[in-house]
Amino acid sequence: MASRIFFCLWGYLLLVLPATASAALSPYYYGGTCPNALPTIKRVVEAAVSRERRMGASLLRLHFHDCFVNGCDASLLLDPSPTIDSEKNALPNARGFEVIDQIKSEVDKACGRPVVSCADILAVAARDSVVALGGPTWKVKLGRRDSTTASRTAAEADLPSPFSDLPELISGFKKHGLNEKDLVVLSGGHTLGFAQCGTFKNRTYNETYNINPNFAQKLRSSCPPNGGDRNLAPLDPTPARFDIAYFTNLKYKKGLLHSDQQLFSGGSTDNLVKTYSSNPQAFWRDFAKSMVKMGNIKPLTGNQGQVRLNCRMAN
Structure with missing residues (x-):
């Protein structure tokens, strides 16, 4: 009888924990409240990437851009309003918002109510996009809640610039608790997209x-000298496949962005680039670790923030 009572109490705690406790993130956060959440996100992401391979890179970038601005709190998804200067206005070529809206709608149906945060949707969609394009998987830690505010000013200040030199990149990542290894391996996400x-x-x-x-x-x-600023070029020769071509390119001075090539320019990160250019297993392993680490940047938990009904606006 005692064990049955304990089991019932534990089941009750699983149900109330997401709304009341400020606990560490956990891969099993929705195990008791919505076991269908993650399979639903995966299904929608796979369909979106199947329709347009480039979408995988876009969904990965959304999570990255979200976490680098005031933490992983889905502030990136908020539309402009009289009280919000949207971060979307600071992100050139940001795409994928409609897919996030679709995921949110499908997940809420699967759960029977809005229990999964938009911030968690971004984190899981990033992982599922990488997997869909041939990359590694990892256990996404969950339990983030959504912010009610956004900051375009912070986005413009904190997002790494494609024109940055290596010291600036190292400093920018260090500000968020990420080291040089994280800088190089997460920059490897540029193996996808344009x-x-x-x-x-x-x-x-x-x-x-x-x-x-x-x-x-x-x-x-x-890319003509005048005009054509929106014309696209692939970040590496295989922009729809998660591989090590990005790092190989850097060794031959073929990094597309100035910030990319800075990782292999005679500085402290050269050896990491060399390692990943010849060891895809190391890249996969370290990328997964760094994504988990990045996903833990200042999350809102417990009674902080909210679970938005619509990812584009606060409740």
Whole structure:
């Protein structure tokens, strides 16, 4: 009888814990409240990536951009309002918001109520996108809650710039509790997706010391000196496959962005680039670890924040 009473009490705690306790994040956070949550997110992400392979990179970036601005709290998803200067206005080429809306709708149906936060949806969708494009998996820690505010100013200040030099990149990551290894391995997420001409034009035409001249010449065909700033180029030769081509490119001075090539430019991160360019297992392992670490940047838990009914606006 005592064991049965304990089991009932434990089951009750599982149900109330998400709303009342300020606990550490856990991969099993929704085990008692919505066991269908993660399979539902995976299904929607896989369908979205199947329709458009580029979407996987976009969903990965959303989680990254969210966590780097006041923590992993879904502030990125809030639309502009009289009281909110949306972070969306600070993110060039940010995509994937409609997929997050679809996930939220499907998850709420699967759970029977809005129990899964938008911040957790971003974290799981990032993982599922990487897996869908051939990359590693990891246990996403869950239990984040959603912010009611956003900061475009913080987004413009805290998001790594494609024009940053290595010391600035190291400092920016250190500010969020991430070290040089995290910097290099998370930058490896650029093995997926594209960048706009405006983010690499200056490197293409004005840099000479750390760029392959044939690579620069090739880029100029899609990135003219005047105009064309929204034209796209792949961040590595296989932009829809999670592999080590990004790091191999850096070794041959073919990093698309100035900030990318800074990781292999005679500085303290060169050896990490060399390691990952020849050891995909190490890249996969360390990428998974760093994604978990990044996902733990200043989450709102317990009674902090809220679980939004609509990811685009506070309740």
